[in-house]
Amino acid sequence: MKKLSKSWLIAGIGFLAISAPLFAHHGRAGYDSAKIATVKGTVTAVEFVNPHVLLQLNVKANSGSVEKWQVEGTSPNMLVREGWLKNTVKPGDEITATGHPAKDGAKALRIEKLVLSNGQELTFLGPGS
Secondary structure (H helix, E strand, O other), rough: HHHHHHHHHHHHHHHHHHHHHHHHHOOHHHHHHHOOOOEEEEEEEEEEOOOOEEEEEEEOOOOOEEEEEEOOOOHHHHHHHHOOOOOOOOOOOEEEEEEEOOOOOOEEEEEEEEEEOOOEEEOOOOOOO
């Protein structure tokens, strides 16, 4: 019986060790919550899927070159509760995204607010924001 209990204990510890990375990405640790940045660009892709809505943007840099940015929002179900639809933001839309920039300098932003070209403001705050 002791051998069986020990096997289950080892299996449980192994499962937890393997699954830990699955929980790690849900934190906001990769974004600098003390800073706010704003980028304006053209949406090239929208992923309205769990666990987070992702938008890809082409942003014109001061140098004139085009930078590829990824902006991350909260989960689709939270956005639907705020009145969003899957096609609220579409490829080709010109948007301004404001939020917390990536700590590592990557062209990434945790969105708090989007402004569409028609002036409509959309929030991405979600729980705990």
